[in-house]
Amino acid sequence: MRAYLSDRMGAALLMAPLLLFLVLAYAWPFLGVVKWSFTLPTPGLGQYNALLTDQLVQSVFIRTLRIAAIVTIVSVAAAYAITVVWVRGTPVQRVVAEFCILVPFWISVLTRAFGWVALLSNRGLINTWLQAVGFISEPLALVRNEFGVIVGMTHFLIPFAVFPLASSMRSLDDRVLLAARGLGSSRMRTFWSVFVPMTRSGIIGSALIVFVFSLGFFVTPAILGGGRSVMIAELIYLRIFQSPDWGLGAAISVVLVLFVGALMALLFRYIRPKQLV
Amino acid sequence: MPTYRPGPVSLVLAALVALFLLLPLLAVIPVSLTPSRMLAMPSGELSLRHYRALIEDPRWINSILLSIRIGVVSSAFSTVLALCFGLGVWMFQPRFTAALVGFVLLPMVVPPVVSAITLYFLLTSISGFSSFFGYDTWLGVAMAHAVMTVPFATVLILVSLSQLDRRIDLAARGLGATVWERATRIIMPNIKFGIVTAALLSFVLSWEEIGVTLFITSVNAITLPRLMWMGLRDNIDPAIAALSVILIVITVLVLVARSVVVRLRAAQ
Numbered sequence: 001m002r003a004y005l006s007d008r009m010g011a012a013l014l015m016a017p018l019l020l021f022l023v024l025a026y027a028w029p030f031l032g033v034v035k036w037s038f039t040l041p042t043p044g045l046g047q048y049n050a051l052l053t054d055q056l057v058q059s060v061f062i063r064t065l066r067i068a069a070i071v072t073i074v075s076v077a078a079a080y081a082i083t084v085v086w087v088r089g090t091p092v093q094r095v096v097a098e099f100c101i102l103v104p105f106w107i108s109v110l111t112r113a114f115g116w117v118a119l120l121s122n123r124g125l126i127n128t129w130l131q132a133v134g135f136i137s138e139p140l141a142l143v144r145n146e147f148g149v150i151v152g153m154t155h156f157l158i159p160f161a162v163f164p165l166a167s168s169m170r171s172l173d174d175r176v177l178l179a180a181r182g183l184g185s186s187r188m189r190t191f192w193s194v195f196v197p198m199t200r201s202g203i204i205g206s207a208l209i210v211f212v213f214s215l216g217f218f219v220t221p222a223i224l225g226g227g228r229s230v231m232i233a234e235l236i237y238l239r240i241f242q243s244p245d246w247g248l249g250a251a252i253s254v255v256l257v258l259f260v261g262a263l264m265a266l267l268f269r270y271i272r273p274k275q276l277v
Numbered sequence: 278m279p280t281y282r283p284g285p286v287s288l289v290l291a292a293l294v295a296l297f298l299l300l301p302l303l304a305v306i307p308v309s310l311t312p313s314r315m316l317a318m319p320s321g322e323l324s325l326r327h328y329r330a331l332i333e334d335p336r337w338i339n340s341i342l343l344s345i346r347i348g349v350v351s352s353a354f355s356t357v358l359a360l361c362f363g364l365g366v367w368m369f370q371p372r373f374t375a376a377l378v379g380f381v382l383l384p385m386v387v388p389p390v391v392s393a394i395t396l397y398f399l400l401t402s403i404s405g406f407s408s409f410f411g412y413d414t415w416l417g418v419a420m421a422h423a424v425m426t427v428p429f430a431t432v433l434i435l436v437s438l439s440q441l442d443r444r445i446d447l448a449a450r451g452l453g454a455t456v457w458e459r460a461t462r463i464i465m466p467n468i469k470f471g472i473v474t475a476a477l478l479s480f481v482l483s484w485e486e487i488g489v490t491l492f493i494t495s496v497n498a499i500t501l502p503r504l505m506w507m508g509l510r511d512n513i514d515p516a517i518a519a520l521s522v523i524l525i526v527i528t529v530l531v532l533v534a535r536s537v538v539v540r541l542r543a544a545q
Contacts, residue, residue, distance in 0.1 A: 011369030014364050014365030015365035017361055019362070019380070022380065029395045033394055084287050085287060089283055089288075104299070117513065118304040119304040124318070155301060158297075191287075218390050236394060237491070237492070257388070257391050
């Protein structure tokens with residue numbers, strides 16, 4: 001009994017600092033934000049009502065969902081293509097694929113967004129080159145619009161989409177593929193009717209991760225959207241710092257957390273977390 | 278060893294994706310060498326003036342030093358907290374472990390912008406009492422970064438603990454070691470690689486943190502990413518290209534060194 005008590009004491013003493021820190025520095029201020037959403041500027045449900053009626057807020061929500069959906073489909077498809085080679089390629093192919101996945105993964109979001117500005121802006125690499133060759137006379141608008149946002153976000157999210165896909169491809173039994181080939185199925189057919197269905201859990205996991213990440217994305221849309229293609233996260237920023245309307249910013253945050261929470265619950269219900277990593 | 282290799286179609290598609298992933302990183306190189314004061318491709322001569330600006334302009338130096346200071350403090354803080362928490366979980370396996378770990382991981386899964394507004398609320402509240410530990414102070418930024426990095430440190434430490442053989446600890450316990458001795462002389466030496474990795478990752482995450490930093494700083498605590506952000510939003514400063522090239526080169530070197538070390542170890 002004494003040993004049991006001292007065990008509990010020891011656990012409590014070791015775990016307390018971190019738990020206390022996060023309660024004070026994260027959980028408590030989050031409740032403060034929730035309070036803002038109900039009290040600023042006037043107490044009541046006014047801010048949530050505004051979410052349902054305000055045209056601007058609604059158009060931002062719809063744009064965010066649309067961009068997130070496009071980015072999810074493109075990122076997962078692109079990640080799938082490179083993961084196949086990373087997991088199942090020859091040793092040399094694997095090293096190259098790993099390098100192409102990990103280098104962007106470790107480079108900061110700002111540098112990567114800036115790289116796209118350098119490529120896509122009016123005086124950037126692509127427009128300069130196309131004009132020099134004579135394909136176009138006026139620079140193409142590739143950035144400061146939704147196109148630029150989608151390209152930049154896809155680039156950021158591909159490495160994140162790779163990891164769940166890689167784990168589902170690694171656990172796949174080769175003999176099944178060889179059996180399909182042995183039974184006379186073509187390479188294409190083996191890929192589409194055996195390989196892809198068997199990696200379904202990885203596809204769902206990676207799609208949900210990318211979708212959830214895209215919903216709260218801030219830096220890339222703010223830089224590559226140039227203020228014209230505002231997404232939810234940037235709207236929260238603008239409501240806090242530019243047109244001080246803390247209540248609305250807080251209400252949008254609360255809705256975003258609830259939405260993401262529901263998606264995560266879905267994720268854990270359909271796929272065991274073990275299968276994700 | 279997979280016997281089923283990707284075919285030519287897969288290889289071509291993967292090569293296109295690889296090109297897409299590397300292109301923006303390569304594009305910053307010519308921009309960084311432009312002699313122009315604005316973002317442009319160099320036409321004719323090349324110049325290193327933007328690299329020189331990084332060394333000569335005190336704003337860049339000050340931001341780099343500030344980012345290092347914040348990174349070291351927040352990484353030390355979050356690694357120590359994560360280590361204690363991990364030791365508690367591993368040695369005592371308390372009830373509700375899953376729920377407690379889930380709570381600790383929240384800042385990692387909640388959308389960063391929500392964490393940002395939460396930490397903004399926290400630091401502006403603290404500013405009411407203290408002028409050196411609230412909104413727009415380096416200590417405030419370090420604390421906010423610790424909140425954001427501690428879930429990652431915790432995951433790494435829990436993972437390396439889960440690979441540790443419990444019988445070593447049981448033997449120490451059977452021989453009469455106290456909790457303190459078990460933690461410091463048995464467990465920690467065995468997970469030192471995990472602890473170092475947690476500290477390094479926390480530092481890197483703090484070093485490049487921008488989403489939260491934007492919400493909690495204005496004019497005083499300008500970290501390096503915050504300064505880059507200012508240069509990106511207004512008039513694009515090619516010094517950012519020079520800085521990006523340096524950061525990309527460092528990243529590539531570290532990754533290559535790491536894979537060489539891994540391969541040498543595997544060969545032994």
